[in-house]
Amino acid sequence: MAVGRPVSPSHLPALAGFRLATTACGIKSGDRTDLLLVEMSPSTTVAGVFTRNRIHAAPVAICRQRLVNGRARGLLVNSGNANAVDGPRGMQNALMVSQDAARLMDLPSEQIFVASTGVIGVPLPTERILAALPTLHGSLQAGGWQQAAQAIMTTDTFPKLSSRSCELQGHSITLIGMAKGAGMIRPDMATMLAFLFTDAAVAPKVLQTLLDRAVEYSFNSITVDGDQSTNDTALLFASGQAGNRVLEDADDPSIAPLARALVEVCQELAWAIVRDGEGATKFVAVTVTGAASEVEAKQAAMAVANSPLVKTALAGSDPNWGRILAAVGASGVALQPDAVSLWLGDVRVLASGERAAEYTEESGAAVMAAEEITIRLDLAVGSASRTVWTCDLTHEYISINADYRS
Amino acid sequence: MAVGRPVSPSHLPALAGFRLATTACGIKSGDRTDLLLVEMSPSTTVAGVFTRNRIHAAPVAICRQRLVNGRARGLLVNSGNANAVDGPRGMQNALMVSQDAARLMDLPSEQIFVASTGVIGVPLPTERILAALPTLHGSLQAGGWQQAAQAIMTTDTFPKLSSRSCELQGHSITLIGMAKGAGMIRPDMATMLAFLFTDAAVAPKVLQTLLDRAVEYSFNSITVDGDQSTNDTALLFASGQAGNRVLEDADDPSIAPLARALVEVCQELAWAIVRDGEGATKFVAVTVTGAASEVEAKQAAMAVANSPLVKTALAGSDPNWGRILAAVGASGVALQPDAVSLWLGDVRVLASGERAAEYTEESGAAVMAAEEITIRLDLAVGSASRTVWTCDLTHEYISINADYRS
Numbered sequence: 001m002a003v004g005r006p007v008s009p010s011h012l013p014a015l016a017g018f019r020l021a022t023t024a025c026g027i028k029s030g031d032r033t034d035l036l037l038v039e040m041s042p043s044t045t046v047a048g049v050f051t052r053n054r055i056h057a058a059p060v061a062i063c064r065q066r067l068v069n070g071r072a073r074g075l076l077v078n079s080g081n082a083n084a085v086d087g088p089r090g091m092q093n094a095l096m097v098s099q100d101a102a103r104l105m106d107l108p109s110e111q112i113f114v115a116s117t118g119v120i121g122v123p124l125p126t127e128r129i130l131a132a133l134p135t136l137h138g139s140l141q142a143g144g145w146q147q148a149a150q151a152i153m154t155t156d157t158f159p160k161l162s163s164r165s166c167e168l169q170g171h172s173i174t175l176i177g178m179a180k181g182a183g184m185i186r187p188d189m190a191t192m193l194a195f196l197f198t199d200a201a202v203a204p205k206v207l208q209t210l211l212d213r214a215v216e217y218s219f220n221s222i223t224v225d226g227d228q229s230t231n232d233t234a235l236l237f238a239s240g241q242a243g244n245r246v247l248e249d250a251d252d253p254s255i256a257p258l259a260r261a262l263v264e265v266c267q268e269l270a271w272a273i274v275r276d277g278e279g280a281t282k283f284v285a286v287t288v289t290g291a292a293s294e295v296e297a298k299q300a301a302m303a304v305a306n307s308p309l310v311k312t313a314l315a316g317s318d319p320n321w322g323r324i325l326a327a328v329g330a331s332g333v334a335l336q337p338d339a340v341s342l343w344l345g346d347v348r349v350l351a352s353g354e355r356a357a358e359y360t361e362e363s364g365a366a367v368m369a370a371e372e373i374t375i376r377l378d379l380a381v382g383s384a385s386r387t388v389w390t391c392d393l394t395h396e397y398i399s400i401n402a403d404y405r406s
Numbered sequence: 407m408a409v410g411r412p413v414s415p416s417h418l419p420a421l422a423g424f425r426l427a428t429t430a431c432g433i434k435s436g437d438r439t440d441l442l443l444v445e446m447s448p449s450t451t452v453a454g455v456f457t458r459n460r461i462h463a464a465p466v467a468i469c470r471q472r473l474v475n476g477r478a479r480g481l482l483v484n485s486g487n488a489n490a491v492d493g494p495r496g497m498q499n500a501l502m503v504s505q506d507a508a509r510l511m512d513l514p515s516e517q518i519f520v521a522s523t524g525v526i527g528v529p530l531p532t533e534r535i536l537a538a539l540p541t542l543h544g545s546l547q548a549g550g551w552q553q554a555a556q557a558i559m560t561t562d563t564f565p566k567l568s569s570r571s572c573e574l575q576g577h578s579i580t581l582i583g584m585a586k587g588a589g590m591i592r593p594d595m596a597t598m599l600a601f602l603f604t605d606a607a608v609a610p611k612v613l614q615t616l617l618d619r620a621v622e623y624s625f626n627s628i629t630v631d632g633d634q635s636t637n638d639t640a641l642l643f644a645s646g647q648a649g650n651r652v653l654e655d656a657d658d659p660s661i662a663p664l665a666r667a668l669v670e671v672c673q674e675l676a677w678a679i680v681r682d683g684e685g686a687t688k689f690v691a692v693t694v695t696g697a698a699s700e701v702e703a704k705q706a707a708m709a710v711a712n713s714p715l716v717k718t719a720l721a722g723s724d725p726n727w728g729r730i731l732a733a734v735g736a737s738g739v740a741l742q743p744d745a746v747s748l749w750l751g752d753v754r755v756l757a758s759g760e761r762a763a764e765y766t767e768e769s770g771a772a773v774m775a776a777e778e779i780t781i782r783l784d785l786a787v788g789s790a791s792r793t794v795w796t797c798d799l800t801h802e803y804i805s806i807n808a809d810y811r812s
Contacts, residue, residue: 055735055743085731087744087760120728121761230732308714308799309807316808322526325491326636329461337461338493354493355527393714395804401715402722402800 012163014142015174016199017041017239021139022151025132027080027118027125033151035129037136038075039105043201043240046072046113047208049215051232057084058094059114060233066110070204072237073111075195076101078129079152079180080118082191084230093124100130104137115233117154117180117191149178152193155400156181156276162268164261169254173200173242175261179219179269181276191231192219194269200258201240202247209250210259211236218266221298221388223305224277236262274389279396282314283372288328289385290378296333297379297386303331304375311393314373319364321349328377339380344368418569420548421580422605423447423645427545428557431538433486433524433531439557441535443542444481445511449607449646452478452519453614455621457638463490464500465520466639472516476610478643479517481601482507484535485558485586486524488597490636499530506536510543521639523560523586523597555584558599562587562682568674570667575660579606579648581667585625585675587682597637598625600675606664607646608653615656616665617642624672627704627794629711630683642668680795685802688720689778694734695791696784702739703785703792709737710781717799720779725770727755734783745786750774 019039028034048067050060066072076098083090094114102109116124149159163176179194202210215234240246247255275283286305291297304310307327313320321342328335342350345367349359367373425445434440454473456466472478482504489496500520508515522530555565569582585600608616621640646652653661681689692711697703710716713733719726727748734741744759751773754762773779 051736052738053732053735054739054741055731055746082728085728085756085760087758089760120731230728230735308803312804312807315804318808322488322491322636325461325526326459329459329636330457332458333460335460340461350491352493354491354495393804394808395801397714398718398721398799398801398804401718402724 012143012145012161012176013174015176015197015239016241017044018197018237019140019142020144020148021136021141022144022147023132023136025128027078027128033147034078034080035132035136036075036077036148036151037101037140039140040073040237041239041241042073044072045070045202045204045207045238045240047204047211047236049211049234051229053230053232055085055230057082057116057231058086058090059083059116060231061091062094062098063113063115063233063235066113069110071111072113073107074101074105075113075115075235075237077115077152077193079154081116081122081124082118082120082231083116083124084120086121086123089123093126096126097124097129100133101137104133113235115193115231117152117193117231120230145176145178152178152180154180154191155278158276160269160272160276162265164265166257166261168200168242168258169244171243173198173244173258175258175265177265177269179273181273191229192273193231194219194234194266196234196236196262196265198238198258199240199242200238200247201242201244202238202258206247206250206255207236207238210262213259214262214266217263218270221386222270222274223302223388223390224274271389274391277391278400279394280391281371281394282392284314284390284392285374285387286390287374287376287385287387288379289376290380290382291384292334292382294384294386297384298388300328300331300333300377300379301386301388303327304377305388305390308393311390314368314392315394317365317368319344319349319361319368321364324375324377325350333379334381335379336381341378341380343376345374418549418551418567418582419580421582421603421645422647423450424603425546425548426550426554427542427547428550428553429538429542431534433484433534439553440485441538441542442481442483442554442557443507443546445546446479446643447645447647448479450478451476451608451610451613451644451646453610453617453642455617455640457635459636461491461636463488463522463637464492464496465489465522466637467497468500468504469519469521469639469641472519475516477517478519479513480507480511481519481521481641481643483521483558483599485560487522487528487530488524488526488637489522489530490526492527492529495529499532502532503530503535506539507543510539519641521599521637523558523599523637526636551582551584558584558586560586560597561684564682566675566678566682568671570671572663572667574606574648574664575650577649579604579650579664581664581671583671583675585679587679597635598679599637600625600640600672602640602642602668602671604644604664605646605648606644606653607648607650608644608664612653612656612661613642613644616661616668619665620668620672623669624676627792628676628680629708629794629796630680677795680797683797684806685800686797687777687800688798690720690796690798691780691793692796693780693782693791693793694785695782696786696788697790698740698788700790700792703790704794706734706737706739706783706785707792707794709733710783711794711796714799717796720774720798721800723771723774725750725755725767725774727770730781730783731756739785740787741785742787747784747786749782751780
């Protein structure tokens, strides 16, 4: 089986060791599903990455605590309410719903992970969740990934799923991931959630290393509006049902197919979030090469990707390379001003710090008119490189975010 | 004479030691003036603060070099062309025009300061400037501040002037400042220029200390879109004609009235830039108190002031305090989540990390509907505080900046 073979989201298989259920318990308006429960086999290990925001939601605090053991048996997610900035009550409410889920599943609550996304500063409607839990628990079944991805959406316009199958020590393993959008999200719902599930057997420490790396090159390499939520959460669960011997060493070469599949799934989900960015009309890759370090390459690329002047130029299909240069110059990274080069797509705009002789506004404008755009900058001081992904800044973003919440 | 007595811009007096001239040499379209020449008396000292962008325009490099001596006799400013990112030719062109101005004024060119603002990456039209210089030099005269402030404008909708008179060692001194807008500026013209003139006698080192401090609490405490130009320049010239003995020590208490006047003038100019921000409909002060240090207080305030989600909420008059909290939480500064307080105007929104009992959406919305808004956050970890100023992010900003340059 080839490494990284994708599976169509509508044909995602059941995954040994995981049972799912969703329902509409009334946190979101209408009949939209807003509650997801996942039950996992006893052998399941877990890794997590969370928001670095100093103000984080109660479920984030609970996940951080429960991650210490590296073991998971359940996941309870609600959309429509972030359970953030609600004082001590927020923690009490998160504990209450996870304890009730644990009771129904006959498990210690320390192995139930929780996540919330939605409005900030409003108490979690625990009575609705508690009332829905018995039926939800009763309807757990294999598969149902599409429904699960739907239930965690807030303002997303489509469910985000990605998967890969690969071979690990002669055993076929599968990885399935789902996410909901981050940033450029309607009022109060600027949260990124990602949940990843595999049937591989991986020790918690190794799982964490894999997740850290995959998140850095995916979710932490996208930017929509530079804002960071109080609830951002990525959790990776490994049920250990695939039959491979438990991977205990992150440097074990046999782990490579899984590591690569994880990066690919996380990147596909991250790109889907950017494509679903509020008001976005363009998908933009910003690559910085010739940097002094990978950290500086990312810093420079992020400065370009977050610049409102660059993002509005992208919206207007304007090859305004002066703004790109100003953004990277202000980013604080080392660069050689008289040796910097810049490309829009395959069109060289700057060579050795000045406008390339062959460059014309028309050739630049043609690149910028496309829906997928690549900006490439060479800083001419080193050999490190990184790519980040972003979208444009449009009228639609202002309309969505300046509207009064109601 | 009272400290900080403002003078109406239309009645700004001639200032001993300075003669000004402006003209339209054809860099900008129409009959708009685009060239300013200032001649200064032999006793004039100078201080300067420049963009920290690693990619800076040729005039910035020249000013930095010439600042070493602390002496100035002339200033030549053009608008309509930034003379930036033009390779070695940019430096040759800047040297050429300053040498010609020096020749006409019969001065060493090392004492002529230069500044440019306008389109990036297009060669400076030196022939137009050189052709205009003789007549410009011939028309130097006392006063003419309003015309000078007009000549340095690019997309500014009004000239920006501010002044103060105060007493220094029994001598009446005057300070006059002019500026043009920074950030949220039409394509390619995102530059902030500020020129300040006083008849006080101040040693170069002391002048630099005064300017550094005033810039920090004014131009470096405003943000429109977080972008930093290749050409940002603030220059302070002191002609020494007021009769006071030369101030040689920055800690001399008799310097206080001038120091305060300088902060006030710089703040008024900075506020004018924010008010003239592209598409801006609101003027917003963000104050952070209870921070661990002044640096962290500014960092937190800037994170709020630069957040697109906060700025669009401001545009929509939406009291979306969750976004303010998320921005400050993500800023990386120390704070105590369960003790943070937040006010919109005089309305307390958060107390001890949770929604204040008395807070209502209606009271928050009333504050946000005003044209002048104050956001105040207490981080509850220290006693340092800072204020920064910003504007909202509106449809008009997108329209202006997404339009194709033409």
